Amino acid sequence: MAQVSTKPHVALFASPGIGHLIPVLQLGERFVSRHNFVVTVFVVVTDAATAESQLKQQSSYKNLLNVVLLPPVDLTSLTNKPLAILSQLVLIVRQSLPDLRSAIASMKSRPTALIVDLFGTEAFAIADEFHMLKYEFFTTNAWFLALTLYAPHVDREHEDDHILRHMPLHIPGCASILYEDTVDVYTDRNDKLLHDDYVRIGRRLAEADGILINTWESLEPKTLQALRDPKAFGRFSQVRILPIGPLVSGFQSFGSSQPKDDILQWLDDQPTESVLYVSFGSGGTLSADQLTELAWGLEQSQHRFIWVVRPPQENSACGAYFEQAKRADGTPEYLPDGFVTRTQKLGLVVPMWAPQREILAHPSIGGFLSHCGWNSTLESLINGVPLIAWPLYAEQTMNATMLTDQLGIAARSRELMPNGVLGRHEIEKMVRTVMNKEDAKGETIRARSQDLKRTALLAVAEGGSSYAALSQFYDYGY
Numbered sequence: 001m002a003q004v005s006t007k008p009h010v011a012l013f014a015s016p017g018i019g020h021l022i023p024v025l026q027l028g029e030r031f032v033s034r035h036n037f038v039v040t041v042f043v044v045v046t047d048a049a050t051a052e053s054q055l056k057q058q059s060s061y062k063n064l065l066n067v068v069l070l071p072p073v074d075l076t077s078l079t080n081k082p083l084a085i086l087s088q089l090v091l092i093v094r095q096s097l098p099d100l101r102s103a104i105a106s107m108k109s110r111p112t113a114l115i116v117d118l119f120g121t122e123a124f125a126i127a128d129e130f131h132m133l134k135y136e137f138f139t140t141n142a143w144f145l146a147l148t149l150y151a152p153h154v155d156r157e158h159e160d161d162h163i164l165r166h167m168p169l170h171i172p173g174c175a176s177i178l179y180e181d182t183v184d185v186y187t188d189r190n191d192k193l194l195h196d197d198y199v200r201i202g203r204r205l206a207e208a209d210g211i212l213i214n215t216w217e218s219l220e221p222k223t224l225q226a227l228r229d230p231k232a233f234g235r236f237s238q239v240r241i242l243p244i245g246p247l248v249s250g251f252q253s254f255g256s257s258q259p260k261d262d263i264l265q266w267l268d269d270q271p272t273e274s275v276l277y278v279s280f281g282s283g284g285t286l287s288a289d290q291l292t293e294l295a296w297g298l299e300q301s302q303h304r305f306i307w308v309v310r311p312p313q314e315n316s317a318c319g320a321y322f323e324q325a326k327r328a329d330g331t332p333e334y335l336p337d338g339f340v341t342r343t344q345k346l347g348l349v350v351p352m353w354a355p356q357r358e359i360l361a362h363p364s365i366g367g368f369l370s371h372c373g374w375n376s377t378l379e380s381l382i383n384g385v386p387l388i389a390w391p392l393y394a395e396q397t398m399n400a401t402m403l404t405d406q407l408g409i410a411a412r413s414r415e416l417m418p419n420g421v422l423g424r425h426e427i428e429k430m431v432r433t434v435m436n437k438e439d440a441k442g443e444t445i446r447a448r449s450q451d452l453k454r455t456a457l458l459a460v461a462e463g464g465s466s467y468a469a470l471s472q473f474y475d476y477g478y
Contacts, residue, residue, distance in 0.1 A: 008035075008036075008037045008038070008112065008113075009037065009038040009039075009040070009109060009112055010031060010038075010039055010040075010111050010113045010114075011039075011040045011042060011104065011113070011114045011132075012024050012028050012040070012042065012115050012116075012137070013041075013042050013100065013114060013115065013116040013123050014041060014044065014117060014120075015044055015089050015093055015119040015120060016043075016044045016046050016089070016092055016093075018282060019281075019282060019283070019373070020117055023117075023139040023214060024137065025041065025065065025067075026247040026249060027137055027212070027247055028061065028064070028065045029061055029064055030247060030470065031470070032064045032065065033064065034467070035470060035471070038066075038109075039064070039065050040065070040067075040068060040107075040111060042070055042100055043068065043069050044070055044073065044092060044093055044096045045069055045070065045073070046072055046073050046075055047072060070096050070099045070100060070103065071099050073096055075092070083193070083194075084193075084194040085394075086194055086197055086198060087191075087193050087194050090122075090197045097122060097123060097126065100123060100126060101129070104126065104130055105130075110130060110132075112132060112133060113133035113134070113135060114126065114127040114132045114134055115136070115137050115212065116134075116135070116136060116137065117136075117137050117139060118136070118138065118139065118148075121204035121205060122204070124204055124208070134207075134208050135208055135209055135210050135211070135212060135473070136208045136211045136212065137211075137212045137214075138205075138211055138212065138213045139214050139374065140214065140395060140399070141214070141215045141220060141223075141374060141399065142213050142224050142241075142243065143174060143220065144395045144398055145205075145227065146171050146174045146223055146226065146227060146233070147177065147183070147398075148205060149233060149239075150171050150172065150202070150233075151185070151198055151199050151202040152199045152202045152236075153235075154169075162177075162179060162182065163189065166179040166180075167179065169182060171226075172233060172235075173223075173225065173227075173229055173231075173232035173233070174222065174223050174226050174232075175222070175223070175402075175406060177401075178401065180397070181397040181398050181400070183394060183398070184393075184394075205237070205239065206239055207239075209239075210239060210240035210241070210473065211239055211240070211241055212242050212244050212470075212473065213241065213242065213243045213244065214244070214245040214246065214374065215243045215246075216243050216244075216245050216456065216460075216466050217243055217459065218458075218459065218465070219243075219381075219407070219452065219459075224241060227241045240472075242469040242470070242472060242473060243459075243469055244466045244470050244473075245378065245459070245460075245466055246378040246381060246382055246459070246460065246466075247378075248357075248382055249379075263306060263348060263350060263355065263359065264355070264359070266306075267306075267362045267365070270304055270364040271364065272363050272366075273364065273366030273437075274303070274304050275303075275306060275366060275367075276298075276304065276305045276306075276365075276366065276368070276369060276388075276431060276434070276435055277305070277356075277359050277360060277365055277367070277368045277369070277385075278294075278298070278305055278306065279307075279308040279356060279368075279369075279370065279371075280310070280370070280371040280390070280392060281370075281371045281375075281376055284371040284373075284392045284393075285311070285313040286313075287312050287313070287421070288312040288334055289419065291309070291334055292336055293421055293422060293423055293424045294422075294424075294427055295336050296424035296427075297426070297427025297428045297431065298343070298347065298427070298431065299342060299343055300424060300425075301428045301435070302346070303346070303431055303432070303435045303436075304346050304347055305343075305346065305347040305348070306347065306350060306354065306359065307347060307349050307350065308351075308352070308353065308354045309335070309349055309350065310352055311332075311334055332349070332351070335349070357379060361383050365383070366385070366386075366434070367385060367386050367387070367388060367431070368385045368387050369387075369388040369390060369430075369431070370387055370388065370389065370390065372387075372390070372391045372397075372403065373399075374395075374399060377403065380449075381409070381449070381456055382457070384450045384452070384453035385449060386409055386410065386411075386434050386445045386446050387403055387409055387410035387411070387434075387449075388410065388411050388412070388434055389403050389404055389411070389412040390412075400412055407452065408444065408445065408448045409445055409448050409449045409452060411430045411442070411445065413426040413427075413429070413430055433445075434446075
C-alpha cells in the first residue's frame with residue numbers, strides 16, 4: 001500500500017523542449033518554496049543528453065525538485081510524413097505515457113495531483129486511474145486559453161466567416177481575434193490532424209479539476225471574468241481558473257553575485273535605459289532579406305542595441321555556411337557589409353544566445369524588440385521594459401495584439417513591403433518611438449510598462465492575487 005506523505009505531493013508533466021521545461025520547473029519551485037509541497041517533475045525527452053544539459057543550466061532547481069527524465073522517444077519511428085509542431089508534440093507525449101504510468105505506479109509515495117502542460121492532456125487518463133486530481137498548467141495567457149477552450153464549439157458558419165471571409169473570430173466575453181492574428185489551426189484546413197489535435201486539447205482542458213494560468217488578475221481582467229462567467233464560458237466548461245503568474249525564471253532574485261559576462265559588463269558602461277535588446281527567442285529566425293532590413297533599421301535609428309542574431313532560414317543548403325562565415329571586421333556574411341564596424345560604438349552583435357534574464361533586468365535596457373513568446377513577454381513585463389512587437393509564429397500574433405492594442409506597452413508595425421518584409425524605415429521608426437525619451441507615444445508606453453511591473457510584483461507577493469490562487473489549489477482536495 002502506498003505511503004502517505006506528511007506534505008502535499010504533486011507531479012508535474014513537462015513536454016519536450018526548454019521552452020516548456022522552464023515554466024514547469026518554475027511552477028515546481030513556487031510550490032516548494034512558497035507552499036511547502038513535495039514536487040516530482042516528469043520530463044518527456046527526445047534526446048537524453050540534450051535534456052540533461054538543459055537541466056544543468058537550470059541548476060537552481062536541483063535541490064528543490066525530484067526531476068525524472070522519462071525514456072527518450074524515438075522521433076524517426078513515429079510518422080513517415082511531416083507534421084505541424086503541435087501535432088508532433090502531441091504524438092511525442094502520447095508515446096511517453098506508458099513510461100509515465102509505470103513511473104507513477106512504482107512510486108512508494110504517489111502524488112495526489114498531476115499537473116500537465118498544454119500537450120499533456122492525454123495523461124489525464126493516468127491521473128484518473130491513480131485517483132489523482134488532474135490540473136492543466138497553461139503557460140501562456142488567458143486570451144489564448146479562451147480560444148483553446150472555445151475551439152471545440154466554434155460552429156462551421158462562424159469558422160467559415162473567419163477563414164474564408166477573413167472576419168474577426170468572436171470569443172464569448174473576450175476580445176475578438178483578427179484574421180491576420182489568428183493561429184494556424186484556423187487558417188490551414190488542409191491539415192486536419194492539426195485541427196483535430198487542437199480541438200481534442202480544448203475538450204480535455206474542460207475536464208480538468210482546474211487550470212493554472214501564467215497570468216494575473218489585473219493583467220487580463222475581462223478575459224478571466226469571461227472564463228468564469230456562467231453566461232460566457234460556463235456553457236462549455238465549469239473548470240476552475242487560477243491565474244498564478246507571472247512565473248518567470250529567477251523572478252525576484254536578480255541580484256546575483258555570479259561573475260558577469262562580457263555583455264553585462266558592456267551594459268554597465270551604458271547610460272540608464274539607453275539600450276534596445278533584440279532577440280527572437282530560442283526558435284525564432286528571419287529571412288536573409290529581413291535580417292538585412294533589421295540591420296539597417298537598427299543602424300539608422302542611432303540607438304544603442306544588443307542583437308542576438310541567428311543565421312537566416314529559407315530552406316537553403318547554405319545554412320551551415322552562414323553559421324560560420326564572417327567578413328574581415330567580424331560582420332557575419334548574412335548582415336550588411338561593414339555593419340559591425342559602423343555600429344561598434346553603439347551596439348553588440350551576439351551570435352545565437354545571450355543571458356536574456358540578466359539583460360532585461362539591467363538598468364541600461366530601455367526596450368526589447370521581441371517575437372512576443374510568452375516567457376519573453378513576462379520577463380519584459382516584470383522589469384518594466386517596453387516592447388517592440390515582432391511576432392513570428394503560433395500564438396505570438398495574438399500576444400502582439402494584446403501587448404499593443406489591449407495593454408498599450410508595445411509598438412508594432414504591419415506595414416510590410418511587397419516582398420512581405422518589414423522595411424528599415426518602419427523598423428527605425430519603431431525603435432525611435434520606444435527609445436526616444438521625448439517621443440509622446442513612447443513615453444505613454446514606458447509609463448504603462450512601469451504600471452504593469454508594479455501589478456506583477458503585487459500579484460505574486462504574499463497576500464497577492466496569484467499567491468492566493470496557489471493557496472486555493474492547496475485548499476482544494478487536500
